[in-house]
Amino acid sequence: MEFAEYQRRLEKQHGQPIEQIMRDTYVEKDYGPATGAQALSIPRQVFMHFIHEFNLKPDKLKRL
Numbered sequence: 001m002e003f004a005e006y007q008r009r010l011e012k013q014h015g016q017p018i019e020q021i022m023r024d025t026y027v028e029k030d031y032g033p034a035t036g037a038q039a040l041s042i043p044r045q046v047f048m049h050f051i052h053e054f055n056l057k058p059d060k061l062k063r064l
Helices: 003-014 018-028 033-040 044-053 057-063
Strands: none
Touching: 003 018, 003 044, 018 033, 018 044, 018 057, 033 044
16 A cells, blocks of 8 residues: 555544644654554554654654
């Protein structure tokens, strides 16, 4: 499955844009890549792709 397919599936499932889903999971809930991927039922590599695509790591580090 390609990244766009995962994106469509997650957006349909959660009713939100992928960036918001990732921000909620990675930044707000403070899940790491393995836990976040498991929570969203996607591969860790896909989770990491979206973290990098939306540059979420600096936002997560600000919260610490």
